[in-house]
Amino acid sequence: MTTALIVLAHGSTDSRWQAPFETLEQRLKERMSSPVRLAYMELCDPLLETVVEELHAEGFNSIDILPLFFAAGRHLREDVPAQLEALRHASPELSLTLLDPVGQHPSFADVVVSIVAENQRDSSCTE
């Protein structure tokens, strides 16, 4: 069976903060051939633990976790690895791989450049 992907956001009690992550999950589902799910580290549903257990119940034993974080602070160095370790302890057959956060990927600079370029074009059209 293919590896499933979880895109992991921090989480917030602010529902307006969650909406863009749900939009991103929808865009990813439309574009990816392998299963993709959104999960939150804390503060709102669905939590990482819940989504891992659901994917496991669906038959996935290999899950990659891509953090929607700009940088690896304490959450990604300590808290999330501890969450994953607890999940592995509960289900030793699970292979859980924590990827580098998206903000550390070289192509992330490309998208920022393209957003800036697009904004400059829009500004010159309206001036």
Add this chain to the structure above:
Amino acid sequence: MTTALIVLAHGSTDSRWQAPFETLEQRLKERMSSPVRLAYMELCDPLLETVVEELHAEGFNSIDILPLFFAAGRHLREDVPAQLEALRHASPELSLTLLDPVGQHPSFADVVVSIVAENQRDSSCTE
């Protein structure tokens, strides 16, 4: 004079958390023709207010602020606009534009898809 760009990160007291933002700033400087600077909203230097004042002193009266945030939570709806309003009050000739956060841009989904695709290629090479 052209418009300057500030890429705005949240800020942290964790120096390891800051490093990827500095790398991103360097990549942007190499790729953009207009001036670009990194600033933090709070917790570490250089702060937004400092960078705006420095760019203003260099002669820029028009500055776009691109938030390196995934979503517009309370910080981008309330705190940053209040910081910008105080800066405008101090220097009425300043034109400060707060752009949508990068995570809400449609092309952000593209970069996540490309990161996932690259990871899958890497995995299949090592299996």
